[in-house]
Amino acid sequence: MTILLFVMLGLFVFMMFRRNKKTQQQQAAMQSKFAPGVDIMTSFGLFGRIVSIDEAENKVVIELSPGIEATVHRQAVTKVVEATPEEAPVVPDDASSLTWTGTELPRTAETPDETIARLNKEDKKDN
Incomplete structure:
Protein backbone atom coordinates (compact mmCIF):
# COMPACT_ATOMS: atom_id res chain seq x y z
CA MET A 1 0.00 0.00 0.00
CA LYS A 33 8.08 34.65 -33.67
CA PHE A 34 8.01 38.18 -32.21
CA ALA A 35 9.25 40.74 -34.71
CA PRO A 36 8.11 44.17 -35.86
CA GLY A 37 5.13 43.87 -38.19
CA VAL A 38 3.68 40.69 -36.65
CA ASP A 39 -0.03 40.76 -35.69
CA ILE A 40 -0.60 39.74 -32.06
CA MET A 41 -3.22 39.48 -29.32
CA THR A 42 -2.57 40.46 -25.70
CA SER A 43 -3.73 38.61 -22.61
CA PHE A 44 -6.40 41.27 -22.06
CA GLY A 45 -7.86 40.95 -25.56
CA LEU A 46 -6.27 43.81 -27.51
CA PHE A 47 -5.27 43.07 -31.08
CA GLY A 48 -2.41 44.97 -32.67
CA ARG A 49 0.80 44.88 -34.64
CA ILE A 50 4.26 44.89 -33.07
CA VAL A 51 6.14 48.14 -33.75
CA SER A 52 9.24 47.56 -31.62
CA ILE A 53 10.61 45.26 -28.94
CA ASP A 54 12.80 46.34 -26.00
CA GLU A 55 14.61 43.18 -24.86
CA ALA A 56 16.35 44.90 -21.93
CA GLU A 57 13.12 46.05 -20.25
CA ASN A 58 10.81 43.31 -21.62
CA LYS A 59 8.52 45.86 -23.29
CA VAL A 60 6.69 45.61 -26.59
CA VAL A 61 5.24 48.62 -28.40
CA ILE A 62 2.13 47.63 -30.33
CA GLU A 63 0.07 49.63 -32.80
CA LEU A 64 -3.62 49.17 -32.00
CA SER A 65 -4.84 51.24 -34.95
CA PRO A 66 -3.08 53.69 -37.26
CA GLY A 67 -1.41 56.27 -35.05
CA ILE A 68 -2.46 54.65 -31.74
CA GLU A 69 0.34 52.83 -29.93
CA ALA A 70 0.52 51.11 -26.56
CA THR A 71 3.44 49.75 -24.57
CA VAL A 72 2.86 46.41 -22.83
CA HIS A 73 5.00 43.89 -20.99
CA ARG A 74 6.35 41.17 -23.24
CA GLN A 75 4.52 38.44 -21.31
CA ALA A 76 1.19 40.22 -21.93
CA VAL A 77 1.46 39.19 -25.59
CA THR A 78 -0.11 35.74 -25.53
CA LYS A 79 -0.86 34.90 -29.14
CA VAL A 80 0.55 35.50 -32.60
CA VAL A 81 -2.40 36.06 -34.94
CA GLU A 82 -2.02 34.60 -38.39
CA ALA A 83 -4.91 35.91 -40.50
CA THR A 84 -5.94 33.85 -43.47
CA PRO A 85 -7.32 35.55 -46.58
CA GLU A 86 -10.86 34.37 -45.68
CA GLU A 87 -10.65 36.03 -42.26
CA ALA A 88 -9.16 39.30 -43.48
CA PRO A 89 -11.70 42.13 -43.30
CA VAL A 90 -12.98 43.54 -46.57
CA VAL A 91 -12.59 47.30 -46.67
CA PRO A 92 -14.35 49.07 -49.53
CA ASP A 93 -12.57 51.71 -51.58
CA ASP A 94 -15.03 54.35 -50.43
CA ALA A 95 -15.08 53.91 -46.64
CA SER A 96 -17.05 57.16 -46.21
CA SER A 97 -20.24 55.33 -47.26
CA LEU A 98 -20.06 53.09 -44.17
CA THR A 99 -22.13 54.23 -41.21
CA TRP A 100 -22.72 52.74 -37.83
CA THR A 101 -26.32 52.36 -36.69
CA GLY A 102 -25.39 51.63 -33.10
CA THR A 103 -26.42 47.98 -33.24
CA GLU A 104 -24.21 46.39 -35.88
CA LEU A 105 -21.43 47.23 -38.26
CA PRO A 106 -22.05 46.85 -41.98
CA ARG A 107 -20.25 43.95 -43.61
CA THR A 108 -20.03 45.49 -47.07
CA ALA A 109 -20.57 48.93 -48.54
CA GLU A 110 -23.86 49.59 -50.30
CA THR A 111 -24.49 52.02 -53.06
CA PRO A 112 -27.17 54.62 -52.32
CA ASP A 113 -29.57 52.85 -54.72
CA GLU A 114 -29.04 49.51 -52.96
CA THR A 115 -29.65 51.16 -49.58
CA ILE A 116 -32.94 52.69 -50.75
CA ALA A 117 -34.09 49.38 -52.24
CA ARG A 118 -33.22 47.51 -49.01
CA LEU A 119 -35.03 50.06 -46.83
CA ASN A 120 -38.11 49.95 -49.07
CA LYS A 121 -38.20 46.13 -48.76
CA GLU A 122 -37.97 46.42 -44.96
CA ASP A 123 -40.81 48.96 -44.89
CA LYS A 124 -43.05 46.68 -46.98
CA LYS A 125 -42.36 43.76 -44.62
CA ASP A 126 -43.28 45.84 -41.55
CA ASN A 127 -46.64 46.96 -43.04
Missing part, protein backbone atom coordinates in the same frame (compact mmCIF):
# COMPACT_ATOMS: atom_id res chain seq x y z
CA THR A 2 2.82 2.40 0.88
CA ILE A 3 4.66 1.58 -2.33
CA LEU A 4 1.53 2.35 -4.35
CA LEU A 5 1.23 5.73 -2.60
CA PHE A 6 4.85 6.63 -3.46
CA VAL A 7 4.36 5.52 -7.07
CA MET A 8 1.25 7.72 -7.37
CA LEU A 9 3.09 10.68 -5.82
CA GLY A 10 6.06 10.17 -8.17
CA LEU A 11 3.72 9.99 -11.18
CA PHE A 12 1.97 13.18 -10.10
CA VAL A 13 5.27 15.07 -9.72
CA PHE A 14 6.50 13.76 -13.08
CA MET A 15 3.33 14.91 -14.87
CA MET A 16 3.52 18.32 -13.21
CA PHE A 17 7.12 18.92 -14.33
CA ARG A 18 6.34 17.62 -17.81
CA ARG A 19 3.43 20.04 -18.18
CA ASN A 20 5.56 22.99 -17.03
CA LYS A 21 8.32 22.08 -19.48
CA LYS A 22 5.85 21.78 -22.35
CA THR A 23 4.30 25.18 -21.52
CA GLN A 24 7.72 26.82 -21.40
CA GLN A 25 8.64 25.34 -24.77
CA GLN A 26 5.42 26.60 -26.34
CA GLN A 27 5.96 30.08 -24.89
CA ALA A 28 9.57 30.18 -26.11
CA ALA A 29 8.48 29.10 -29.59
CA MET A 30 5.82 31.81 -29.68
CA GLN A 31 8.18 34.53 -28.45
CA SER A 32 10.70 33.55 -31.12
Whole structure:
Protein backbone atom coordinates (compact mmCIF):
# COMPACT_ATOMS: atom_id res chain seq x y z
CA MET A 1 0.00 0.00 0.00
CA THR A 2 2.82 2.40 0.88
CA ILE A 3 4.66 1.58 -2.33
CA LEU A 4 1.53 2.35 -4.35
CA LEU A 5 1.23 5.73 -2.60
CA PHE A 6 4.85 6.63 -3.46
CA VAL A 7 4.36 5.52 -7.07
CA MET A 8 1.25 7.72 -7.37
CA LEU A 9 3.09 10.68 -5.82
CA GLY A 10 6.06 10.17 -8.17
CA LEU A 11 3.72 9.99 -11.18
CA PHE A 12 1.97 13.18 -10.10
CA VAL A 13 5.27 15.07 -9.72
CA PHE A 14 6.50 13.76 -13.08
CA MET A 15 3.33 14.91 -14.87
CA MET A 16 3.52 18.32 -13.21
CA PHE A 17 7.12 18.92 -14.33
CA ARG A 18 6.34 17.62 -17.81
CA ARG A 19 3.43 20.04 -18.18
CA ASN A 20 5.56 22.99 -17.03
CA LYS A 21 8.32 22.08 -19.48
CA LYS A 22 5.85 21.78 -22.35
CA THR A 23 4.30 25.18 -21.52
CA GLN A 24 7.72 26.82 -21.40
CA GLN A 25 8.64 25.34 -24.77
CA GLN A 26 5.42 26.60 -26.34
CA GLN A 27 5.96 30.08 -24.89
CA ALA A 28 9.57 30.18 -26.11
CA ALA A 29 8.48 29.10 -29.59
CA MET A 30 5.82 31.81 -29.68
CA GLN A 31 8.18 34.53 -28.45
CA SER A 32 10.70 33.55 -31.12
CA LYS A 33 8.08 34.65 -33.67
CA PHE A 34 8.01 38.18 -32.21
CA ALA A 35 9.25 40.74 -34.71
CA PRO A 36 8.11 44.17 -35.86
CA GLY A 37 5.13 43.87 -38.19
CA VAL A 38 3.68 40.69 -36.65
CA ASP A 39 -0.03 40.76 -35.69
CA ILE A 40 -0.60 39.74 -32.06
CA MET A 41 -3.22 39.48 -29.32
CA THR A 42 -2.57 40.46 -25.70
CA SER A 43 -3.73 38.61 -22.61
CA PHE A 44 -6.40 41.27 -22.06
CA GLY A 45 -7.86 40.95 -25.56
CA LEU A 46 -6.27 43.81 -27.51
CA PHE A 47 -5.27 43.07 -31.08
CA GLY A 48 -2.41 44.97 -32.67
CA ARG A 49 0.80 44.88 -34.64
CA ILE A 50 4.26 44.89 -33.07
CA VAL A 51 6.14 48.14 -33.75
CA SER A 52 9.24 47.56 -31.62
CA ILE A 53 10.61 45.26 -28.94
CA ASP A 54 12.80 46.34 -26.00
CA GLU A 55 14.61 43.18 -24.86
CA ALA A 56 16.35 44.90 -21.93
CA GLU A 57 13.12 46.05 -20.25
CA ASN A 58 10.81 43.31 -21.62
CA LYS A 59 8.52 45.86 -23.29
CA VAL A 60 6.69 45.61 -26.59
CA VAL A 61 5.24 48.62 -28.40
CA ILE A 62 2.13 47.63 -30.33
CA GLU A 63 0.07 49.63 -32.80
CA LEU A 64 -3.62 49.17 -32.00
CA SER A 65 -4.84 51.24 -34.95
CA PRO A 66 -3.08 53.69 -37.26
CA GLY A 67 -1.41 56.27 -35.05
CA ILE A 68 -2.46 54.65 -31.74
CA GLU A 69 0.34 52.83 -29.93
CA ALA A 70 0.52 51.11 -26.56
CA THR A 71 3.44 49.75 -24.57
CA VAL A 72 2.86 46.41 -22.83
CA HIS A 73 5.00 43.89 -20.99
CA ARG A 74 6.35 41.17 -23.24
CA GLN A 75 4.52 38.44 -21.31
CA ALA A 76 1.19 40.22 -21.93
CA VAL A 77 1.46 39.19 -25.59
CA THR A 78 -0.11 35.74 -25.53
CA LYS A 79 -0.86 34.90 -29.14
CA VAL A 80 0.55 35.50 -32.60
CA VAL A 81 -2.40 36.06 -34.94
CA GLU A 82 -2.02 34.60 -38.39
CA ALA A 83 -4.91 35.91 -40.50
CA THR A 84 -5.94 33.85 -43.47
CA PRO A 85 -7.32 35.55 -46.58
CA GLU A 86 -10.86 34.37 -45.68
CA GLU A 87 -10.65 36.03 -42.26
CA ALA A 88 -9.16 39.30 -43.48
CA PRO A 89 -11.70 42.13 -43.30
CA VAL A 90 -12.98 43.54 -46.57
CA VAL A 91 -12.59 47.30 -46.67
CA PRO A 92 -14.35 49.07 -49.53
CA ASP A 93 -12.57 51.71 -51.58
CA ASP A 94 -15.03 54.35 -50.43
CA ALA A 95 -15.08 53.91 -46.64
CA SER A 96 -17.05 57.16 -46.21
CA SER A 97 -20.24 55.33 -47.26
CA LEU A 98 -20.06 53.09 -44.17
CA THR A 99 -22.13 54.23 -41.21
CA TRP A 100 -22.72 52.74 -37.83
CA THR A 101 -26.32 52.36 -36.69
CA GLY A 102 -25.39 51.63 -33.10
CA THR A 103 -26.42 47.98 -33.24
CA GLU A 104 -24.21 46.39 -35.88
CA LEU A 105 -21.43 47.23 -38.26
CA PRO A 106 -22.05 46.85 -41.98
CA ARG A 107 -20.25 43.95 -43.61
CA THR A 108 -20.03 45.49 -47.07
CA ALA A 109 -20.57 48.93 -48.54
CA GLU A 110 -23.86 49.59 -50.30
CA THR A 111 -24.49 52.02 -53.06
CA PRO A 112 -27.17 54.62 -52.32
CA ASP A 113 -29.57 52.85 -54.72
CA GLU A 114 -29.04 49.51 -52.96
CA THR A 115 -29.65 51.16 -49.58
CA ILE A 116 -32.94 52.69 -50.75
CA ALA A 117 -34.09 49.38 -52.24
CA ARG A 118 -33.22 47.51 -49.01
CA LEU A 119 -35.03 50.06 -46.83
CA ASN A 120 -38.11 49.95 -49.07
CA LYS A 121 -38.20 46.13 -48.76
CA GLU A 122 -37.97 46.42 -44.96
CA ASP A 123 -40.81 48.96 -44.89
CA LYS A 124 -43.05 46.68 -46.98
CA LYS A 125 -42.36 43.76 -44.62
CA ASP A 126 -43.28 45.84 -41.55
CA ASN A 127 -46.64 46.96 -43.04
